[in-house]
Amino acid sequence: MVYPIVIYGHPVLRKVAEDIDRDYPGLDQLIADMFETLYRSEGLGLAAPQIGKSIRLFIIDGEPLAEDEPEMAGFKKVFINARLTERTGEIELMAEGCLSIPNLREEVKREEHVRITYYDEKWEFHDEVYQGYLARVIQHEYDHLDGILFTDRVSPLRKRLLKGKLSAISKGKFEADYNTILAGQKIKA
């Protein structure tokens, strides 16, 4: 099934998500549904809080960006109970967007390299290093698990300028080709 996407302003996006264990009910189906939701909304990555589940799970499928960013080709992964153990290298500035903040793109500073530990969908443990665009996407999705959104990481000046836009988005003033949930709207289990 395709989940609606939780929009900026909803408190679930601000929670620190919790680890899950192997017997988390319906995990395989949830992962399949998250990919379906990701494809439906034409995103690159989706974190569980964005569908209203405050658990440490996110997915990435880089294929839509493969033409511009060759490293993203064929990159399709599930990250469970992830921990970013290192963020190093140069700070790079690049525009980002987010399914939870429709119609907004802003330049965000991120470290160039990350090291991340996580379990995949088969509960195999990984300890991996990424750089460049993948490191950026991973940091963006990982932030969702800690209740952080990319607009928290823009410059103080931009933050002030964005206030009105974000408030409008939180009230449903945006165009999106996918179903959404606003603050105050109920999330179905």
Ligand code: NI
């Ligand atoms: Ni996002």
